Amino acid sequence: MELQSNSTTDPKNNQPENLSDTERWGSLLTGSALVLTGLSQRSLRGVLLAIAGGGLAYHGAAGQKSLQDTVTEAAGLNQRIRVEKTVTIQNKSPEELYRVWRDFENLPTFMRHLKSVTVLDDRRSHWVANAPLGASVEWDAEIITDQENQLIAWASVAGADVDNSGFVRFQSARADRGTEVKVVIEYSPPGGGLTAAIAKLFGEEPEQQIGDDLSRFKMLMETGEIATTEGQPTGHH
Amino acid sequence: MKAVCWQGTHNIQVETVPDPKILNPRDAIIKVTSTAICGSDLHLYNGYNPTMKKGDILGHEFMGEVVELGSAVKNVQIGDRVVVPFTISCGSCFFCNRELSSLCDNSNPNAWMVEKVMGHSPSGLFGYSHLTGGYAGGQAEYARVPFADVGLFKIPDGLTDEQVVFLTDIFPTGYMAAENCQIQPGDTVAIWGCGPVGQFAIRSAFLLGADRVIAIDRVPERLQMAKDGGAEILNFEEIEVGDALKEMTGGRGPDAVMDAVGMEAHGMGLEGFYDQAMQKVGMESDRPNVLRQAIVACRKGGTVSVPGVYTGFVDKMPMGAFMNKGLTMKTGQTHVHKYLHTLLNHVQDGKIDPTFVISHRMSLDDAPHGYQIFKDKKDSCIKIVLKP
Numbered sequence: 043m044e045l046q047s048n049s050t051t052d053p054k055n056n057q058p059e060n061l062s063d064t065e066r067w068g069s070l071l072t073g074s075a076l077v078l079t080g081l082s083q084r085s086l087r088g089v090l091l092a093i094a095g096g097g098l099a100y101h102g103a104a105g106q107k108s109l110q111d112t113v114t115e116a117a118g119l120n121q122r123i124r125v126e127k128t129v130t131i132q133n134k135s136p137e138e139l140y141r142v143w144r145d146f147e148n149l150p151t152f153m154r155h156l157k158s159v160t161v162l163d164d165r166r167s168h169w170v171a172n173a174p175l176g177a178s179v180e181w182d183a184e185i186i187t188d189q190e191n192q193l194i195a196w197a198s199v200a201g202a203d204v205d206n207s208g209f210v211r212f213q214s215a216r217a218d219r220g221t222e223v224k225v226v227i228e229y230s231p232p233g234g235g236l237t238a239a240i241a242k243l244f245g246e247e248p249e250q251q252i253g254d255d256l257s258r259f260k261m262l263m264e265t266g267e268i269a270t271t272e273g274q275p276t277g278h279h
Numbered sequence: 280m281k282a283v284c285w286q287g288t289h290n291i292q293v294e295t296v297p298d299p300k301i302l303n304p305r306d307a308i309i310k311v312t313s314t315a316i317c318g319s320d321l322h323l324y325n326g327y328n329p330t331m332k333k334g335d336i337l338g339h340e341f342m343g344e345v346v347e348l349g350s351a352v353k354n355v356q357i358g359d360r361v362v363v364p365f366t367i368s369c370g371s372c373f374f375c376n377r378e379l380s381s382l383c384d385n386s387n388p389n390a391w392m393v394e395k396v397m398g399h400s401p402s403g404l405f406g407y408s409h410l411t412g413g414y415a416g417g418q419a420e421y422a423r424v425p426f427a428d429v430g431l432f433k434i435p436d437g438l439t440d441e442q443v444v445f446l447t448d449i450f451p452t453g454y455m456a457a458e459n460c461q462i463q464p465g466d467t468v469a470i471w472g473c474g475p476v477g478q479f480a481i482r483s484a485f486l487l488g489a490d491r492v493i494a495i496d497r498v499p500e501r502l503q504m505a506k507d508g509g510a511e512i513l514n515f516e517e518i519e520v521g522d523a524l525k526e527m528t529g530g531r532g533p534d535a536v537m538d539a540v541g542m543e544a545h546g547m548g549l550e551g552f553y554d555q556a557m558q559k560v561g562m563e564s565d566r567p568n569v570l571r572q573a574i575v576a577c578r579k580g581g582t583v584s585v586p587g588v589y590t591g592f593v594d595k596m597p598m599g600a601f602m603n604k605g606l607t608m609k610t611g612q613t614h615v616h617k618y619l620h621t622l623l624n625h626v627q628d629g630k631i632d633p634t635f636v637i638s639h640r641m642s643l644d645d646a647p648h649g650y651q652i653f654k655d656k657k658d659s660c661i662k663i664v665l666k667p
């Protein structure tokens with residue numbers, strides 16, 4: 043901290059916001075930074091793409107803001123929902139956990155809002171999630187980065203009902219204390235109007251939803267099952 | 280089957296409900312042969328837990344016979360006679376690996392509710408509100424036990440239900456609370472509350488080498504039982520406890536103090552009135568009279584052990600006394616799994632006969648009456664065992 047305040051060339055002041063954000067995001071992905079909170083408003087998708095080095099079908103999303111983006115941002119409409127959660131899992135290596143997660147078809151077992159995930163090929167998958175009133179929302183996702191046993195990053199492709207992106211990182215905890223699993227997921231409504239719909243989709247609390255998903259992943263990995271009381275008897279209520 | 284169901288404050292009913300089923304591979308179903316009512320159940324009965332729902336099946340002290348097993352339970356057989364720790368533990372997480380079974384990471388499906396208030400969630404508990412998982416309890420003819428491969432303890436032949444049923448909670452609870460006093464030879468331990476937990480704490484403190492135990496309550500038969508257990512006794516309605524303790528310990532104060540009362544402590548005078556009022560209007564969820572008194576009474580450098588249950592916030596904690604006297608506090612729901620074998624041995628070896636605490640035996644149908652007399656301390660009620 044002191045070094046920075048003494049410095050006359052504080053990178054924060056001299057560099058364009060996007061670049062330093064990208065660096066910080068990058069260090070989060072590689073594991074040298076531990077906490078996301080406080081990071082920029084820049085979209086996760088953009089950062090993931092920038093780090094992957096481009097070359098994917100939906101370039102435009104990475105860099106410059108479109109006019110529509112600028113307008114919705116100015117109007118405060120684009121409240122992206124971004125969630126960051128970490129758990130530590132005992133007695134399982136990053137490799138073992140990575141392998142379970144990398145088969146996206148396993149995800150609905152512990153991610154309760156997902157109806158199904160169908161793997162289409164090595165990079166593409168089709169996701170169906172529950173929406174209120176028995177409806178569902180669907181999207182295709184593509185893997186942006188896949189670092190074996192360490193990191194998987196994905197984003198929905200054009201035409202998604204809900205634009206979203208995320209990554210999961212597996213990292214040995216310090217001092218042999220299990221494996222830390224960090225998940226960051228972001229839902230970005232295109233025009234703002236969807237924010238409410240997404241909130242509904244996640245029962246108002248996407249943060250809690252992802253947290254619960256991750257707890258269930260941990261239960262499954264540590265105990266072989268997911269603790270439940272669904273189906274137990276009760277008296278009249 | 281028949282089950283004791285919570286229907287609101289001071290309203291419990293014995294209802295006919297569906298039998299429990301195996302829900303997970305590590306589950307077992309127990310035919311309950313004995314189950315007890317606990318002081319912790321009174322906090323629910325008295326309406327201090329906002330996450331109770333109508334129809335919830337109560338009870339966390341129970342034992343019985345295994346009648347059904349999930350596919351993953353290999354170390355228990357149908358027909359085994361077992362006791363069930365009230366804390367639900369997975370046996371393999373960070374905390375279970377350290378024998379901190381009441382802090383298990385994986386047994387509370389409603390962990391998020393607790394995390395909001397406490398930062399992290401303790402383990403799931405049987406029959407103890409939705410905050411700790413909403414598991415159906417054992418005051419019933421049958422009960423489902425999750426993680427049965429680590430949550431069932433076989434009882435050797437030749438021991439009666441009444442000798443072993445308290446291994447599910449109050450004996451380990453009293454024992455851990457005494458262990459938390461970090462007793463050294465020559466130590467005096469002061470224990471507030473002569474309910475079942477206090478009674479087992481008194482006897483455990485002696486088992487762990489205490490020189491002297493001073494027990495505090497106001498209910499005559501409970502004080503008498505404490506005296507029978509070897510304690511010196513103080514009636515807090517007749518005497519100023521802080522002064523008395525100081526006099527009895529040569530001015531130094533007890534080496535360790537224990538709050539075996541918890542959040543519904545009976546307060547005296549203005550302070551008691553203040554806490555009652557604060558609790559009524561929701562400004563304070565728990566009444567910490569005993570905790571305050573214990574901290575002030577404890578000798579410098581001593582230990583405060585808190586088995587009494589708190590769920591929320593307390594007001595006017597004497598933090599100055601706690602800090603400046605260099606005290607240590609140790610607390611928690613009991614890590615029952617850790618103590619069960621040791622204490623079972625103590626029972627087998629005749630070092631203690633846990634049946635001393637039983638004042639009433641009833642059928643499940645009489646549970647509503649049982650709750651009432653236990654709450655009101657009527658009919659010399661100290662501990663009730665229900666026989667489904």
Ligand SMILES: NC(=O)c1ccc[n+]([C@@H]2O[C@H](COP(=O)([O-])OP(=O)(O)OC[C@H]3O[C@@H](n4cnc5c(N)ncnc54)[C@H](O)[C@@H]3O)[C@@H](O)[C@H]2O)c1
Binds near residue numbers: 585
């Ligand atoms: N930590 C755990 O795992 C665990 C397990 C079981 C019970 N408990 C808790 O332990 C506590 C005691 O349980 P119990 O079954 O013995 O309950 P209980 O209600 O039978 O006993 C409480 C006793 O405290 C006495 N008391 C009330 N106010 C007092 C005061 N100001 N000073 C001295 N004594 C006072 C009462 O007269 C009563 O005899 C409860 O809070 C219960 O929830 C904790």
Ligand SMILES: [Zn+2]
Binds near residue numbers: 317339449
């Ligand atoms: Zn109990």
Ligand SMILES: [Zn+2]
Binds near residue numbers: 369371376384
């Ligand atoms: Zn555990």
